Amino acid sequence: MHLSPSIGVWVAVFLTLCVLSFLYKDNPFYKFAEHLVVGVSVGYGMVLWYTQGILPKFITPFFKEGKYIYIVPAILGIMITMQLVRKYAWLARFPMAFLLGASSGIGLPRTMQAGVIKQLEATMVPMGFSRLQYIWNIVIFVGVLSVLIYFFFSKEHKGVFGGIANIGIWYLMIGFGATFGYTVMARLSLFIGRVLFIIQTALGIQVAG
Amino acid sequence: MDFWKRLLNIDRRIIYLVIAITVIVPFFLPTGWPINVTYEVKNIYDYIENLGPEGVVLLSADYDASTLAELQPMFDACLRHCFARDVKVIVMSLFPQGVGLAEISLKRIAKEYNKVNGVDYCFLGYKPGGSIIIMGMGSNIRIPFPSDYYGTPLKDIPMMKDINNFSDIDLVISFSGTGIVASWLYYAHEPYNQDIAWGVTAVMASDYYPFLQSHQIVGLIGGMKGAAEYETLISKPSLATSGMDAQSWAHIMIIVFIIIGNIGYLAMRKKERRM
Amino acid sequence: MFLKRQLPLLITLVCGIIWGVQYFIPHPASEAVYSFYTDWGLVIGLFASILGFVSIIRLHYMKVRHHAKNWQFSVVTLSAMPVMIVAAILTGTESGGAFMWLYNYVEVPIEATMFSLLAFYIASAAYRAFRARSAQAAALLVAAAIVMLGRVPVGAQISFWSHLFPGTSIPQIASWILNVPNMAAKRAINLGVGLGMMMVSLKIILGIERTYLGGQE
Amino acid sequence: MKARAILGALALFFLSCGGGPPRAPFEVIVEDYPNDAGRSAIVKWEHFAGNGVKAYKIMRGTTPDNMREISQISVEIPATRDKYVPPDTTDFVGKFGYYLVLEGEKEPFTAHLVRVTPETEDSLRKIGKRIEKIETEIKGYNEGVKKTIIAYGNFYKLYLDNVKETELIPVEGYSLTEEAGVPRIVPNGRTPITFVAVKKPAEEIRFIHSGERMAELTPDIEGFCKKYGEQVRGVILEDSVRVLVNKVELEYSDEDSLCPDSTYYYKIVSVGINRKESESEPVSIKPIDDAPTPLPSLYALLDTVTNDLFLNWKTQDEDIQKYVIYISTAGDLEHRKGRKLLEVAGSWAYGYPAVVRLEGLGASLEDSIIYVASLDTSGQVAYTELSTIVPTHFDSMPPLPEGLVVDDLENDNGKKLVLRWEPPTVYLGYRVRDPISEAKKLVPKSVDISSLDYYLVTEGESRKIVEFENPNDVPEGAKKIYWLQTPTLREGDKELVVLYDLYANSARKPGYAMLRLDDGEPVVDEDGDGSYIFSGVPIGKHKLTVDFLDENRRVFENPEAHVEMEVNVTADNPEVPIEYPSVYLEVARTSDLEETNIMMFDRVRFLPGMLREYTDPVDTTKEEFKYAVLAWDPSGGISATPIIGPVRRVPNVYHTGKTTVLIATIIFVLAALTMISSAKKGKHLYIRPIAGINHVDEAIGRATEMGRPILYVLGLSTISDIATLAGLTILSRVAKKAAEYQTRLIVPCYNPIVMTIAKETVRSACADAGRPDMFKERDIFFVTQSQFAYAAAVNGIMLREKTATNFYMGMFFAESLLLTETGSAAGSIQIAGTDAITQLPFFITTCDYTLIGEEFYAASAYLSQNRIQIGTLKAQDVLKAIMMVLIIIGGICATAGIWRFVNIFHIQV
Structure with a gap:
């Protein structure tokens, strides 16, 4: 055991405990930490917004390199902030129309390529019983089809169709089971991370690993 | 009140206490169970292992402190691996909170490996905009990042001389707890055939197996366990490996809770039916 | 009316078509159109982020001004912001300065702990709420348990049968669940999500989806 | 009121972190860049980690007054602003026995760290300061310390505890002597230093004093210091003054931006963490346009049969415009009257050596000499005469790429050209391994499992897995098993890792390797990662057949695409690496359409000989080019293809690889429009009850x-x-x-x-x-x-x-x-x-x-x-139905081996 000499670490420990106190019930310590973090992160965001954003992408090119054309996107950006003023809120529509139109246009064919066609291609795999992987390919094939059928709303789930949709539910449940298991893992990891911080960094106890 | 009802209605703070103890005690009574490595993680390891000193890996710290415990160990492990293999590293972030975490970690690990800023690694910092940054990097990294985090123009950074866009980068690993990883797929992998890999929180990991199977991503590091696997692969056990015992016991405890809860539920339902 | 309503819709339509078609054209001009968007879009977005800062400041300012419930805490929020800015001005944004100290020892621990509360909630829910209400929910819980055990070191330890029946240890079954049935289910879901995303994009381009226009005017 | 007080306190806190300007950069010098055209210079200066500087600005001007910033270099700042916490003093005091003596009137001082001896103790106390603590990394450049002095030095802190007792330390330049019966290691020709080891009677070396010691780094003990020490960055003196003793030499190359023979001034400005600046004195330089140097190595191979002469040379000069090869009568030492044989562009000898072939010239060498004139960009010349001629004979010249074609690269932005050649070829190698040893690699070394009691026991040639519950029963040499990989092991079975590399140009649409071991089923390696593992392969000789398939899985017919290899699986896990051809290819390109001398083309890219394609990212503004490819043999042979071209690069207006996406997008848009509009018109669209x-x-x-x-x-x-x-x-x-x-x-x-x-x-x-x-x-x-x-x-x-x-x-x-x-x-x-x-x-x-x-x-x-919602839902259903049909057809086609259909969905960008 070797207590950390850093004041920062103990401030962090105190704030950690403030947040954990919410487990008992909502209390002023938690509220304090919760509001503090909003302020700090917004302040932090503002600083980075300036040093990493406005400074290299606007101030330097505009004032130092003479790229005066950047005034146009700057004005368009400021038009978006006009949403705050009810009278001029409509000004925001033009830059928004540009951004949304362009990003939708960019997104549509790329989603088709990455999210649909490539995924279809990966499902078209050889099936059979001669190799283990081929058997799993059958399982995958049936799974993709049956879940798609489950989410098909133009035909009632009756007869064979309903049967296949029913298989789809089982696939979905196993899939959600995997998500469930992994989510439990994630949530616990976050707490383990804090415990490690207190034990290792603050209290200075070297644990296995 | 009958036994099951009473058992199921114990104060939740007792359960909180039980789970806290389950997590804390294993740190003092370690079992040292070995960590088995999955192919999802090993694929990334092999990829970096096969890169030489001309290799360039981009690590994007697209996370914030709320997923620190899961993603920071992955980031650290991948960074250590790159440095150990003398691979050049570019670090950036699409999240304002990520850039701070990355900076602290990068400085520390660069020192461990005697790596020099601008020569062995380059810290691009953060730019707001998400996927638009990735799109811009496809044309030229200098569009979104005219200078690095410290304000040095990229033209003055020796390492960045010949790195213009994705065609000069071997692998991109995005560490994130959000769907931003998909943007790397849509705007870096698809249009430029950029090899990408993801380090994600366990919450999201299971959703991304379809992309692994379709070879759209090189590999997938999921949660603290994935980080521990990577630490195992590079033989540098660190935070994630330390956490694995606690993780094991906590999982067992959760399963025990579910079993007790469900036995109680069935018992009570049976009784209700009888009544 | 045209200016405030039709024109934005027209801009969206034209931009959507230009940048949608751009994808299919491998020409320097097309490349320039693409970089134009990434460059300008970034700058527009930068100025637009002022919106976020102003609205959060306004929210807390209003709370303080109207002495809303717990307004004292909003004072904490409001005063933390200038402190960060002053710290950055005086000591820079590199680790070592007061700015990064505040980030590292105030923001990081609170944020990291906030979500670690969920470990407790999930434990409590496991005990009190996760019920095998149907055969399917039971399948979900069993799959979850296998993944939970298989993805941590303990899974291999308790698979005492694995040397008798190779390939059946808990980690291997977990791996199979993730890579085969889970993969299939998630692929189908993703295909649906992909279609949904494309549909939203299309509706925006065609002016069917127009919530971004805001008010009724 | 209160808020103002808090703000005031805060402001004070931050201001106190400010401090003065950083130190001016030390030892700034500027040097001429060697062997160049007088257009570059190198500025060098020294930096101390922890001196509060976060960046250096490099300023340049033609007079000391008109300097402007030309670049900036960021440096590491290990200094954090935590307070200096005095160490747990009992650990350190008295163990160092070193004093710091500073030489010089003002900074930068030269630091001498002097070891105390009984004789020197008194005088050291007067002129020096005792060292309390050694720092190997600077934790804080902080205000808790009264004063920071920066000093030169290169000291190491030695962790003598780490030196293994039984280890004999090989320190170069030291020898063992005996002093008063105690053996000790002494640096040759130097005063003995006492931190090194004594030799115990049992031939063991150990240290007299364990604990921490310090030594100045000298070439003699460099190895020792680096093995058992860590560089000292700073020391803390008895009055808590920190002295930094670490320096780094920084340099900046100002390349290709100067005019020869004009004077330039440089100065370096240090920028502190607090953004305050201080600058060095200006230094000046007059960059020199270096004359070409005579070629340091110019020699020739003479093929005694064909009388072809192969000239070979290299240079360090960076600004050679061209080389001219002359032939002249023997005795012409003036090198002026020769006959011009060949011109070679300067780039051919930069980086790699230049090789040229002068056909049939050997016969005339008896009464002639050959010399090379190197002309640099400013017209200066140096002459080198060929002195060494090695007789040899080449059976054949290196093979040239077959069927070389140069085309515009499709679907790019009209930037690139592509060279493609033949034939599709398979290169093979293999590795035999034990499944166990491979699995073990994945297991950390330090773990100990108590519940898995399996061990790998080696008895002669065979290995067995045995379970031992009692650790005492485990025989010596048995290895504990941490993790086993499936499939099960049969005794003696091995894993055969086939390593393959497939090379074919993209127009041939290369796909996969089909592998076959003995008479087994042929398998197609789907993942295409260049390796395939056959497991459970018994020891013995096997026949491995590999075929090269295209993306539709048809076999390439040419003989190079079908390889048979005998694989020898033995117990000692042999490894046969892939053998590649030893030929190298060099791509040459010119935009001067009149040029017919390949050696005056621009050298573009040096390629390994197994490649079948090269995409040339042409970086000039010209549109039309001529190409040639040269093939080199490391033994010295060279041959060249005829000149190809001219070829023009053209921007394409449609990406031919994205047709599938285009069709899919059109179907999607049409389905959505039809469904939404028919829903809008009020047509009833069925949705199943949920x-x-x-x-x-x-x-x-x-x-x-x-x-x-x-x-x-x-x-x-x-x-x-x-x-x-x-x-x-x-x-x-x-x-x-x-x-x-x-x-x-x-x-x-x-x-x-x-x-x-x-x-x-x-x-x-x-x-x-x-x-x-x-x-x-x-x-x-x-x-x-x-x-x-x-x-x-x-x-x-x-x-x-x-x-x-x-x-x-x-x-x-x-x-x-x-x-x-x-x-x-x-x-x-x-x-x-x-x-x-x-x-x-x-x-x-x-x-x-x-x-x-x-x-x-x-x-x-x-x-x-809501009609739009229903229309959207129906449109998605239509697409889902299409997807389901495609998946079913695709699945059947993939199973039946009809890859043409599946490849429709394979998008190549």
Whole structure:
């Protein structure tokens, strides 16, 4: 055991405990930490917004390199902030129309390529019983089809169709089971991370690993 | 009140206490169970292992402190691996909170490996905009990042001389707890055939197996366990490996809770039916 | 009316078509159109982020001004912001300065702990709420348990049968669940999500989806 | 008032971190760049880690007064601003026995760290300061220390405890001597230093004093210091003064931006962490246009049969424009009267040596000499005479690429050209391994498993896996098994890792390798990562056949694409690496369409000989080019293809690789337009009843029966989220039913805008039900915008109001768990609907019914009968139907081996 000499670490420990106190019930310590973090992160965001954003992408090119054309996107950006003023809120529509139109246009064919066609291609795999992987390919094939059928709303789930949709539910449940298991893992990891911080960094106890 | 009802209605703070103890005690009574490595993680390891000193890996710290415990160990492990293999590293972030975490970690690990800023690694910092940054990097990294985090123009950074866009980068690993990883797929992998890999929180990991199977991503590091696997692969056990015992016991405890809860539920339902 | 309503819709339509078609054209001009968007879009977005800062400041300012419930805490929020800015001005944004100290020892621990509360909630829910209400929910819980055990070191330890029946240890079954049935289910879901995303994009381009226009005017 | 005081204190705190300007850069010098055209210079200076400098600006000017910043270099700042905490002094005091003596009047001082001896103790105390602590990294350049002095030096802190007792330390330049019967290691020709080891009688070396010591780094003990020490960055003196003793030499190359023979001034400005600056004295340089140097190595190979002469040379000069090869009569030492044989562009000898072939010249060499003139960009010349001629004979010249074609690269931005040649070729190698040893590599060394008691026992040639419960029974040499990989091991079975590399140009659409071991089934390696593992291969000789397939899995017919190899699997795990051809290829290009001498082309790229394609990222503004490819043999032979071209690069207007995406997008847009417009026209479009809706109705009924209220949660997202909109649609249905049954409905909201809309929704639903009186405005309210506080508040409502039915419809995050847990424990009926995949599992296990993802939207569309929503849903159904058909056909085709169909979906960008 070797207590950390850093004041920062103990401030962090105190704030950690403030947040954990919410487990008992909502209390002023938690509220304090919760509001503090909003302020700090917004302040932090503002600083980075300036040093990493406005400074290299606007101030330097505009004032130092003479790229005066950047005034146009700057004005368009400021038009978006006009949403705050009810009278001029409509000004925001033009830059928004540009951004949304362009990003939708960019997104549509790329989603088709990455999210649909490539995924279809990966499902078209050889099936059979001669190799283990081929058997799993059958399982995958049936799974993709049956879940798609489950989410098909133009035909009632009756007869064979309903049967296949029913298989789809089982696939979905196993899939959600995997998500469930992994989510439990994630949530616990976050707490383990804090415990490690207190034990290792603050209290200075070297644990296995 | 009958036994099951009473058992199921114990104060939740007792359960909180039980789970806290389950997590804390294993740190003092370690079992040292070995960590088995999955192919999802090993694929990334092999990829970096096969890169030489001309290799360039981009690590994007697209996370914030709320997923620190899961993603920071992955980031650290991948960074250590790159440095150990003398691979050049570019670090950036699409999240304002990520850039701070990355900076602290990068400085520390660069020192461990005697790596020099601008020569062995380059810290691009953060730019707001998400996927638009990735799109811009496809044309030229200098569009979104005219200078690095410290304000040095990229033209003055020796390492960045010949790195213009994705065609000069071997692998991109995005560490994130959000769907931003998909943007790397849509705007870096698809249009430029950029090899990408993801380090994600366990919450999201299971959703991304379809992309692994379709070879759209090189590999997938999921949660603290994935980080521990990577630490195992590079033989540098660190935070994630330390956490694995606690993780094991906590999982067992959760399963025990579910079993007790469900036995109680069935018992009570049976009784209700009888009544 | 045209200016405030039709024109934005027209801009969206034209931009959507230009940048949608751009994808299919491998020409320097097309490349320039693409970089134009990434460059300008970034700058527009930068100025637009002022919106976020102003609205959060306004929210807390209003709370303080109207002495809303717990307004004292909003004072904490409001005063933390200038402190960060002053710290950055005086000591820079590199680790070592007061700015990064505040980030590292105030923001990081609170944020990291906030979500670690969920470990407790999930434990409590496991005990009190996760019920095998149907055969399917039971399948979900069993799959979850296998993944939970298989993805941590303990899974291999308790698979005492694995040397008798190779390939059946808990980690291997977990791996199979993730890579085969889970993969299939998630692929189908993703295909649906992909279609949904494309549909939203299309509706925006065609002016069917127009919530971004805001008010009724 | 108070706030002002706090602000004042804060400002003071930050200002106190400010401090003065950093130190000016030390030892700035500027040097001429060697062997160049006088256009570059190198500036060098010294930097001390921890001196508070975060960056250096490099300034340049033609006079000391007009200097401008030309670049900036950031440096590491190990200094953090924590307070210096005095060390736990007992650990250190007295162990160092070193004093710091500074030489010089002002900074930078030269530091001498002097070891104390009884004789020097008194005088050292007068002139020096005792060292209290050694720092190997600077923890803080801080204010707790009164004064910081920077000094030169290169010292190491030695961890003598780490030196293994039984290890003999090889320190170069040292020898063992004996002093008063004690053997000790002494640096040759130097005074003995006492930190090194003594030799114990049992031939063991150990140190007299363990603990920490310090030594100055000298070439003699460099190895020792680096092995057992860490560089000293600073020392803390007895009065807490920190002295930094670490320096780094920094340099900046100012390349290709100067004019020869004009004077330039440079100065370096250091920028502190506090952004204050200080600058060095200016230094000046007059860059020199270096004359070419005579070639340091010019020699020739003479093929004694063909009389071809192969000239070979290299140079360090960076600014050679061209080389001219002359032939002249023997004795012409002036080198002026020769006959010009060949011109070679300067780039051919830069980096790699230049090789040229002068055909049939050997015969005339008896009475002639050959010399090379190197001309640099400013017209200066150097002459080198060929002195060494090595007779040799080449059986053949290196093979040239077959069927070389140069084309415009398709689907790029009109930037690149592509060279393609033949034939498709397989290169093979293999590795034999034990499955166990491979598995073991994945296991950390330090772990110890108590529950897996398996060991690998090696007895002669064979290995066995044996279980031992008692660790004492484990025989020596047995290796513990940490983790086993499937499949099972049969004794003696090995894994054969086939390593292959496939090379074919992209026009041939290369695909996969088909491998076959002995007479087994041929397998196609789907993942295409260049290796395939055959497991369970018995020891012995095997025949491996590999075929090269294209993307449609047809075999390439040429002989190079079909390789048979004998594989020898033995117990000692042989490794046969892939053998590649030893030929190198050099691509040459010119934009001068008149040029016919290949050696005057630009050298473009040096390529290994197995490649079959090269994409040339042409970086000039010209549009038309001529190409040639040279093939080199490392033994010295060279041959060249005829000149190809001219070829023009053209920008394409349509990406031919994206046709599938285009067609799919068109189908998608058409389906959407048709469905939405027919829905808009009022055409009835069928949607199957969603089972969840009945459950919703039942749940409302149940609340009515129990006479308790209904809780409706709309999620945590904003109004622009489709999930929130769907939640509002279902809210309308619930509100209507609740109004009919006269059941109270509570809607706590997370977002104020969502709340306003929820109010309107419920108000109109109540009006529709004919019970406007059932609309209770205070039951629909805003709670808070804090995730967990919101969940806690809603939980409170559930328990207080004893809600009979809870609806969760919308977008949820991590808080979903908290909400449903309370509801479940309270025994309420719970119905959920969301598209948040990560939250769905929790809803499924805690709620009585869950609308999953698209089902949720479908339910909303079904209930609202909103035409656009229904049209959208139907359009997606059409596409899903198409996808299902494609998957079925694709699956059948893949199984039947009809890859042509599957490859339609293979998009190449």
